[in-house]
Amino acid sequence: MPAHFDWHAASATAEGFAKQWAENEPGGAIVGFDDSGIRFSHARGVESLATFAPFSAESVVRYASVTKHFFCAMVLGHDDIIKLDDRLGHHLPELVSPLADVTVGQALDMSGGLPDTRECLSLLGLSVYTDTQAAPLLAFLARLRRLNFDAGSEVSYSNTGYRLVEAALERKGFAFDDFIQNDVAGPLGVTFKAPDVWNDPVASLVPGYWHSGERWQLSAAGLHISASGSLTGSANALTAWLQALMGGHGRYEGLLERLQTTRFLADGRPSGYSLGLRSSTLGERSFVGHGGSHPGYKTYFLLDPESRSGFVVVSNREDTNGNKIALESMAALTGLPLPTPAAGIPDGLYITEQGPWWLEIKGSVCTYLDADDTLYDDGDGWVSSRSASSPMRLRLEGSALVGEAGHAARWFLPVAGQHVVPASLSGAWQSPEGAEFEIRDGAVVMGVGPVRNVMPLTALGNGRFLFTLHDGPWTKRVCLHALDDNRVELVLNRARMMEYRRRP
Structure with missing residues (x-):
């Protein structure tokens, strides 16, 4: 290890973050480690607002999307029956083109354009709390006829590829939790569990919380979780796995290298997102990691x-x-500089001349199709998200923002002047899935009875409109894009293809 590594500085940085979690509120744990063992562990806050038991590095949580590289390890371990270059339709014949033509590798490396299942459900008016099961969800995906973008042309985060590849493996008799118990938890002597749904009991799992602005609320979710984010465990258990992965001994020999092997877009450009892992940089050094987010x-x-x-x-x-x-702790450990947040881009809404692609700048934060990323100075007038899973690189040219979003060339112009919602948009609209909404008095009206929401439209010009959907811990800004007089699509970052037709 380089002599300049400063574990004391890294520990102090992590401890500073941990102290921001009040002792009587939900909390967390931060662990620093290397191949010699755990170098520090800081925990604060509580596991439960019912018991007020202190949070520790042994507290069991939902890892959410940190699950992804575990699942990719399972896929690589079965390359005799499922290969990265296989078409999804080869293993799931009910899928139709273009979803069927996405490869397994593209499904896992975020270049497949597969619409995210959860965001599709949001665009159908189904709440985060609505209970859904694996088989009906797979049947729903088999009815889809559009991708978010042509497979291999962009990178944009979606959980659906993991759901589909997991279903393919299950049909061949291989369950994700069996792999976790037999190949990971058992050999390492730690406890992991991958439940199918949120309400499955998990030993010692602590509740999750979100803040409503007034009080802490218990989290919940109805979506069948899938191997995109089902794994549970503690900070210490995750640490043990990552130490074994980096050590590369025995059954884990060469596994990390295979997981982080560079993936490429269809035109040969390299992507920073590999198999459940995303690259990060500090100074001239490259690192690898991943995040996970479930409600709470x-x-x-x-x-x-x-x-x-x-x-x-x-x-x-x-x-x-x-x-x-994690990034600031790594910077403290290595002495490498943190990136500088971008400055100088005028705040406001921007949109392409055609299509639903909009973004908003507020300081150094860029919201693109309702996904937030911090932009950083990238030199020569460029700013970058420095994110492998939501890559963005832009610069000002006059009043326009020009560059790439998701590796796709984009030219964003400021939304200028006042636009109105035309009366011709009014009426009832219906999805092939049976979902409906009404546009009335310049607002989207969706839902029934006490969950009937009236969401005013903001016109962006040229048939594009934004409205805000509130759903428990989530607030989503949806773009309604008029495709023609009788057809519109609802667009979020991870689901850009949900169409509605005017009801006669």
Whole structure:
């Protein structure tokens, strides 16, 4: 290990973040480690607002999307029956083109354009709390006829590829939790569990919380979780796995290298997102990690495979920024500089001349199709999200923002002047899935009875409109894009293809 590594500074940085969790509120744990063992562990806050038991590095949480690289390890372990270059339709014949033509590798590396299942359900008016099961969800995906974008042309985060590949493996008799118990938890002597649904009992699982603005609320979710984010465990258990992964001994030999092998877009450009792992940079050094977010839970890890060191962050509160904690701890450890947040881009809404692609700038934060990322100075007038899972690189040219979003070329112009919602948009609209909404008096009206929501439309010009959907811990800004007089699509970052037709 380099002599300049400063574990004292890293520990102090992590402890500073942990102290922000009040002792009588939900909390979390931050662990720093290398191949010699755990170098520090800081925990604060409570596991439960019912018992007020203190949070610790042994507290069991939902890892959410940190699950993904575990699942990819399972896929790589079965390359005799499922290969990264296989079409999804080869294993799931009920899928139709273009979803069937996405490869397994593209489904896992976020370049497949597969619409995210959860965001699709939001655009059908189904709440985060609505109970859904695996088989009906797969049947729903088999009815889809559009991708978010052509497979291999962009990178945009979606959980659906993991759901589909898991279903393919299950049909061949291989269950994700069996792999976890037999190949990970058992050999390492730690406890992991991958439940199918939120309400499955998990030993010692702590509740998650989100803050309504007035009080803490218990989290819940109805979606069948899938191997995109089903794993549960503690900070210490995750640390043990990551140490074994970086050590690369025995059954784990070469596994980390295979998981983080560079993936490429269809035109040959490299992507920073590999198999459940995303690259990060500090100065001239590259690191690898991933985050996870479920309602009420946040998880993150960041690794330096060269020195076999890393950080784990777990939390049972919605507002934890694990990426910031891990990155600043790594900067303190290595002495490498943190990126400089971007400045100088005028605040406001921007949109492409055609299509639903909009963004909003507020300070150094860019919201693109309702997904937030901090932009950083990238030199020569460029700013970058420095995110492998939501890549963005832009610069000002006059009043326009020009560059790439998701590796796709985009030209964003400021939304200028006042636009109105035309009366011709009014009426009832229906999805092929049976969902309906009404546009009335310049607002989207969706839902029935006490969950009937009236959401005013903001016109962006040229047939694009924004409205805000509130759903428990989530607030989503949806773009309604008029495709023609009788057809509109609802667009979020992870689901850009939900169409509605005017009802006669």
